[in-house]
Each structure stands twice: as structure tokens, then as C-alpha cells.
Amino acid sequence: MPLTLYNTLTKTREKFIPLKDKTVGLYTCGPTVYNYMHIGNLRSFLFEDILKRTLLFNGYKVKHVMNITDVGHLTSDADVGEDKMLQGARRENKTVWQIADFYTKAFQQDSKKMNLLPANKICKATAHIKEQIAMIKILEKKGYTYVSGGNVYFNTSKANDYGKLTRLNFNVDSQARVEKDDNKKNMHDFVVWFTKSKFQEQEMKWNSPWGFGYPGWHIECSAMATKYLGKQFDIHCGGIDHIPVHHTNEIAQSEAANGTKPWVKYWLHNEFLVLSGGEKMAKSKENFLTLSAFEQKGYNPLDFRYFCLGTHYRKQLMFSDEALEGAKAARKRVVETFLELQKTGKNDLQKQKKYLQHFTDDINDDLNTPKALAVVWDVLKDDLLNDKDKYSLLLKFDTVLGLNLHKVKKEKLIIPKDVKQLAEQRLLARNNKNWKKADQLREKIKELGFIIGDTKEGYEITKNRDFQ
Numbered sequence: 001m002p003l004t005l006y007n008t009l010t011k012t013r014e015k016f017i018p019l020k021d022k023t024v025g026l027y028t029c030g031p032t033v034y035n036y037m038h039i040g041n042l043r044s045f046l047f048e049d050i051l052k053r054t055l056l057f058n059g060y061k062v063k064h065v066m067n068i069t070d071v072g073h074l075t076s077d078a079d080v081g082e083d084k085m086l087q088g089a090r091r092e093n094k095t096v097w098q099i100a101d102f103y104t105k106a107f108q109q110d111s112k113k114m115n116l117l118p119a120n121k122i123c124k125a126t127a128h129i130k131e132q133i134a135m136i137k138i139l140e141k142k143g144y145t146y147v148s149g150g151n152v153y154f155n156t157s158k159a160n161d162y163g164k165l166t167r168l169n170f171n172v173d174s175q176a177r178v179e180k181d182d183n184k185k186n187m188h189d190f191v192v193w194f195t196k197s198k199f200q201e202q203e204m205k206w207n208s209p210w211g212f213g214y215p216g217w218h219i220e221c222s223a224m225a226t227k228y229l230g231k232q233f234d235i236h237c238g239g240i241d242h243i244p245v246h247h248t249n250e251i252a253q254s255e256a257a258n259g260t261k262p263w264v265k266y267w268l269h270n271e272f273l274v275l276s277g278g279e280k281m282a283k284s285k286e287n288f289l290t291l292s293a294f295e296q297k298g299y300n301p302l303d304f305r306y307f308c309l310g311t312h313y314r315k316q317l318m319f320s321d322e323a324l325e326g327a328k329a330a331r332k333r334v335v336e337t338f339l340e341l342q343k344t345g346k347n348d349l350q351k352q353k354k355y356l357q358h359f360t361d362d363i364n365d366d367l368n369t370p371k372a373l374a375v376v377w378d379v380l381k382d383d384l385l386n387d388k389d390k391y392s393l394l395l396k397f398d399t400v401l402g403l404n405l406h407k408v409k410k411e412k413l414i415i416p417k418d419v420k421q422l423a424e425q426r427l428l429a430r431n432n433k434n435w436k437k438a439d440q441l442r443e444k445i446k447e448l449g450f451i452i453g454d455t456k457e458g459y460e461i462t463k464n465r466d467f468q
Contacts, residue, residue, distance in 0.1 A: 001360065001361040001364045001365065002015050002016070002364065003015070003016040003054065003055075003058050003364045004016065004364060004365060004366055005235075005266055005268060005366055005367075006268065006314060006366050007265075007266045007267060007268070008165060008243060008267040008268065008269050009164070009165055009262065009264075009266070009267045013366060014266070016266065018060065018234050019232060019233065019234055019265060022059065022060055022061060023060065023061045023063070024055050024060045024061065024062045024063065024234045024235065025063050025065075025229040025230065025233030025234045025235070026048075026051075026052060026055070026062055026063065026064045026065070026233075026234065026235045026236075026237070027064075027065050027066070027067075027221070027225045027229060027233065027235070027236045027237070027264075028045075028048045028064065028065075028066045028119070028236075028237045028238070029066075029067065029221065029236075029237065029238040029239075029242060029246070030066040030067045030068050030069065030107075030119075030122070031068065031069065031103070031104075031107045032069040032070075032073045032084050032085075033068055033069065033070050033085075033099070033100045033102075033103035033104045033107060034073075034084040034085050034087060034088030034099055034100075034103060035088055035103060036103065036106055036110075036290045036291075036292070037106075037107055037110055037290070037291070038289055038290055039273060039289050039290070039291060039294060039304060039319075040272060040273040042110065042114060042291060042304070043270065043272075043273045043308050043317060044238065044239045044270050045111065045114070045116055046114060046116065046305060046308050047237070047268075047270040047308075047313040047367070048237045048270075049114075049115075049116045049117055049402060050309075050313070050367055050369060050400065050401075050402070051235070051237065051268065051367060052064055052117055053117065053399060053400045053401075053402060054363050054364070054367055054400055056399070057360075057363065057399055057400050058364070062120075063120050063121075063228075063229065064117075064119040064120045064121070065119060065120065065121045065122075065123065065224065065225060065228045065229055066119035066121070066122050066123075067122075067123055067124075067125060067220060067221055067224055068100075068104055068107075068122060068123065068124045068125065069125050069217065069220065070085065070096075070100035070104070070124055070125055070126050070204075071085065071096075071125050071126050071204045071214055071215065071220075072125060072194075072214055072215050072216055072217040072219075072220065073085070073217040074217070075087065077217070077241070077242075077244075077245040077246055078190065078245050079181065079190055079191045079216065080181070083197075083202065085099060085100065085204070086202065086203075088103070089203075095203060096203045096204055097203070097204075100124075100126070104124075110291045110301075113291060113301040114291070114301050114302075114304070114305055115301075115302065115305065115402045115403075115404050116402075117402075121228050123224045123228065125215070125220040125224075126204060128220065128223055128224050128227070129206045129215065131223040131224065131226075131227050132215045132219045132220055132223040133193075133206075133208050133209070133215075134223070135219060135222060135223045135226070135253070135257050136152060136192050136193055136208075136210075136215075136219060137209065138257045139154065139192065139253060139256055139257050140152075142256060142257070143155075143158065144158050144159070144253070144256045144257075145192065146185065147210060148183040148184070148185070149182075149183035149196055150195045150196030150211065151183065151191045151193065151194050151195060151196055151197075151213075152191065152192050152193040152195075152210050153183070153184060153185070153189045153190065153191055153192065154189060154190055154191075154192050154249070154252065154253050154256075155185060155186065155189055156186050156188045156189050156190075156252060157185070157186050157189075158256070159252040159255070159256060162188065162248070162252050163188070163248055164251070165243055165247055165248050165251055165267060166243050166244045166248055190216060190218060190245075190249050191216040192215065192216045192218070192219045192253065193208060193210050193213055193214075193215055193216065193219075194213045194214050194215070194216065195208075195210055195211035195212060195213035196213075197213075202214060217246065218245075218246055218249040218250055218253065219253065221246075221250050222250050222253050222254040222257070225250075225254070226254065226257075226258060231258040231259070231260045231263070232258070232260045232262070232263060232264075232265075233263075233264060233265075234264070234265050234266060235264065235265070235266045235267075235268060236250075236264040236266075236267050236268075237267075237268045237269070237270075238269055238270075239269060239270055239271075239272070240269045240270065240271055240272065241272075242269065243269055247267065250263075251263055251264070269314075270313040270314065271313065271314055271315055271316045271317070272316055272317070273316075273317045273319055274316050274317065274318055274319065275318075275319055276318070276319070276320060289319075291304070299324060299328060300328070300331075302331060302403055302404060303324065303327055303328040303331055304324070304327075305402065305403065306327045306328075306330060306331040306334075306373075306403065307323065307324055307327035308369075309369040309370070309372075309373055309401060310327060310369070310370055310373060311369075311370065312366075312367075312368060312369065312370060313367055313369070314366070331403065334376065334380070334394075334403070334405075335403075335405065335408050336463075337380050338391070338394055338405050338408070339408060339409075341387040341388075341390050341391040341394075342387040342388070342391075343387070343388060343391050344388065345386060345387070345388040346388065347388055347389055347392050348385075348386070348389055351384070351385060351389055352385075352389050352392060352393055355375060355378065355379050355382075355385075355393055356393065356396065358375050358378075359372055359375045359376075359393075359396075359397055359400075362374075362375060363400055369401070372397070372400065372401065373401070375397070376394065376397055376401070379393050379394065379397075380394075415450065415461050416448070418448070419445055419448050419450050419461065420461075422441050422444055422445050422448075423441075423445065423452055423459055423461060425441055426438050426441035426442060426445070426452065426459070427458055427459055429441060430454070445461075446464060449463065449464050450462065450463060450464055451463070451464050
């Protein structure tokens with residue numbers, strides 16, 4: 001099955017056809033580095049990782065660009081609210097530059113723990129002020145901007161298809177989306193350069209043709225994506241919360257400046273991770289769980305990765321301790337079974353072909369990771385497949401799933417002294433044909449997390465997979 005993706009722009013599933021043969025330009029919206037990423041944020045980055053791995057699995061070369069937002073993002077995705085970087089600086093009594101550096105490194109550490117493939121180019125907004133000013137100047141020359149109240153606005157009325165990503169209805173009062181701004185000519189206009197704002201303590205400011213100030217949030221992605229991927233590229237990703245404002249504004253200003261339509265061919269968005277009541281996990285609500293806190297609860301970051309793989313990226317993912325425990329146990333079983341597979345013998349490529357095709361069809365069906373995971377379990381349960389074939393298939397699947405199977409190692413089993421003593425007592429009971437006592441001792445050993453099996457030499461002790 002050819003790779004098929006759901007395109008938010010067209011609201012349809014489409015066969016993926018890159019602009020350039022076998023080469024894909026991919027831009028993913030990165031973090032705003034004013035706080036730790038919570039696991040809801042990480043679900044978005046994981047979805048993008050699966051997309052990238054699937055493209056590579058299909059033989060494409062991927063040029064992946066991701067931004068780091070370290071200036072310009074207000075607590076509203078539009079032009080209102082408090083500056084997020086100032087919020088972080090005030091919270092920790094640091095400069096915004098220190099905040100940006102610290103949380104950028106924290107994000108990179110979390111990404112590594114989650115086994116996310118790094119982007120080919122990670123670009124900071126503050127390192128691309130020149131490019132953002134240059135794009136605003138082009139928009140100004142083409143008549144798409146105006147200055148009001150000291151700030152430079154993009155005039156959305158000049159873009160006749162503004163809002164096509166979300167299909168906005170301009171006859172409906174959108175006050176819930178955009179707070180009233182008397183400086184705007186049109187309700188949906190947005191700032192591309194601030195020289196006047198309520199944040200007089202703003203540390204990050206630069207000279208520009210319009211005065212000393214800083215860029216709006218949306219212009220950074222347009223400028224950096226254009227610089228590294230060109231005036232037209234294949235895929236742009238983010239969470240569904242980016243659709244109505246951030247990505248809508250990116251499209252309008254980028255197509256206006258570059259003169260290309262569509263600016264991006266495929267737009268992909270993931271759904272939220274939600275709490276039991278359906279509430280979105282968010283830093284503003286202080287209901288978020290970081291990856292470090294997740295680890296302190298006894299989870300491996302890859303347990304969370306497995307948990308996410310169990311739900312399609314375009315469906316809400318319900319967070320619960322019970323579901324996480326299930327994912328933890330399932331991943332553990334996959335890893336332990338994988339480690340027990342014998343790698344000797346010959347591969348039967350014909351037998352592998354069926355499962356490889358099933359996996360490819362599922363993952364190419366708009367990144368259907370739940371079905372792809374089911375193929376993993378089908379392989380492990382198939383008694384007609386030898387260990388060598390199972391081992392080879394799982395490694396191939398894992399290039400997409402990213403559970404790091406090629407790096408796991410069989411730990412040397414350390415058997416506690418009390419378990420050894422119980423095993424010896426059980427052996428004696430068996431030799432004396434005291435089967436009742438032998439069964440009782442077997443259960444005691446099981447309660448301690450081990451399983452005892454009988455052999456010609458006496459017994460064999462293994463770890464109980466179901467023991468937590």
C-alpha cells in the first residue's frame with residue numbers, strides 16, 4: 001500500500017507524492033522554551049517522529065527542520081496575554097536568555113530519552129531575526145502590512161483565501177478566538193513586529209526598519225522554513241491547537257511573501273492527550289506531568305512511547321495510570337520475548353514477506369500505529385515462524401516504532417538468597433515425593449517474582465514477567 005496521509009488542508013486522506021522524487025521537506029513546530037515539556041507536548045513530537053520514521057521506512061530522504069521558539073510567543077496563540085519567556089524568567093528569577101538555554105537543553109534531553117530522531121536542522125527564532133525582518137519587508141513592499149499603534153500588522157483582508165486551513169467563517173463573531181485590538185483594521189489581523197507592547201521589561205529586542213522591538217510568533221516559522229526548505233515544501237506538522245491561529249497565519253504570510261500556492265502541500269496535526277474528564281493537559285492549568293516526574297513514578301520513557309503508539313495520532317489519547325501500567329507491562333513483555341529469541345539459523349524471507357506487508361500496509365495507512373503494534377504481537381505468537389525470522393522482523397518494525405530493541409541487552413539474572421533456599425527445599429520435597437509441599441514452595445517463589453521449572457539436572461529459575 002502506498003503511503004497515505006490525512007491532509008488538514010484538504011480535509012481528505014491523500015496518497016503522499018513529494019514535490020521532489022524521493023526527497024521530503026519536513027517542518028515541525030518545536031517547543032516554546034519557557035518551561036519543561038509535559039507528556040502531552042511529547043505526544044506531538046512523538047507523532048512527528050513516527051511520521052519521519054515512516055517516510056524513511058518507505059525509502060524517502062527526509063530534510064527535517066524544527067524551530068525553537070525563544071521569543072515572541074504570548075500566552076495566547078494570538079497577540080494577547082503575557083509573554084511566555086518573561087513568565088518563565090519571573091517564575092525562576094532568571095534572564096529570558098538563561099530560561100531559553102536551560103529549557104532548550106531539557107527538551108533535547110527528553111527527546112533523547114523518548115528516542116526521537118533529531119531534526120537535521122534545529123533553528124532558534126532569536127538566531128534568525130535578520131530573516132524575519134527580510135520577510136516582513138517583502139510583505140510590506142507587496143502591500144500586505146500596515147503600522148498601527150507602533151506595531152506592524154499583517155492585513156488578512158489582502159489574502160483572499162485567509163483561513164483556508166481551518167475554513168474560518170468571517171461572518172461569525174470570533175471573539176473567543178481573537179481578543180479585541182483597536183489597532184487592527186480587521187479582527188483576524190496579527191502582529192509581525194512589535195515595537196510597542198505592555199511588556200516594557202522585554203529583554204529580547206532588535207533594531208528594525210519599524211523601530212526597536214521583536215518579532216511576532218508566527219513570522220519565525222515562515223522565515224526559517226522558507227530559508228531551509230525553500231518557497232514550497234512537502235509537510236508541515238503540529239498539534240491541532242496550531243490550526244486556527246498559528247498555522248493559519250503562517251500560510252497567509254508565507255504565500256503572500258513567497259508568491260507560491262500552496263506553500264506547504266500536506267498539513268498534519270495530532271490530537272491532544274487528555275485527562276479522565278476530557279480536559280487537555282496544559283502548563284497554564286498546572287495539570288501537567290513532565291517526563292522526569294513520569295520516571296520518578298517508575299516508568300521508562302519508552303513505556304510512554306508504547307502507550308502513545310496504542311492510539312492513532314488523530315484521536316484523543318486518554319491518560320490514566322491503569323493504561324500506562326498496561327503499556328509498561330506490554331512493552332516489557334515485547335522486550336523480554338525479543339531477548340529470548342535465538343538469532344542462529346537462516347532467515348526465511350518468504351515467510352517474513354506476509355508480515356512485512358501487513359506492517360507496511362498498516363503504518364502507511366495514515367500512520368496506524370495501533371494496527372502496526374498488533375502485527376508485532378502476531379509475529380511473536382506465530383509458532384510457524386522461527387526465532388531468526390521473528391528477530392529480523394521485529395528489528396525492521398522497530399525502525400518505525402522506535403522502541404530501541406537493537407539496544408536492549410539481556411540482564412544477568414541475579415537470584416536472591418531466599419529464592420535459592422526455597423528452590424533447594426522444593427527440590428528436596430520433590431525427591432521425597434512430597435508434591436503438596438513442592439507446590440506450596442513453587443507459589444512462594446512465584447510471589448517473590450520468580451518462576452521455577454524442573455529439569456533433568458534439578459531446576460531452572462527465571463524471572464516472572466507478570467511480576468511488578
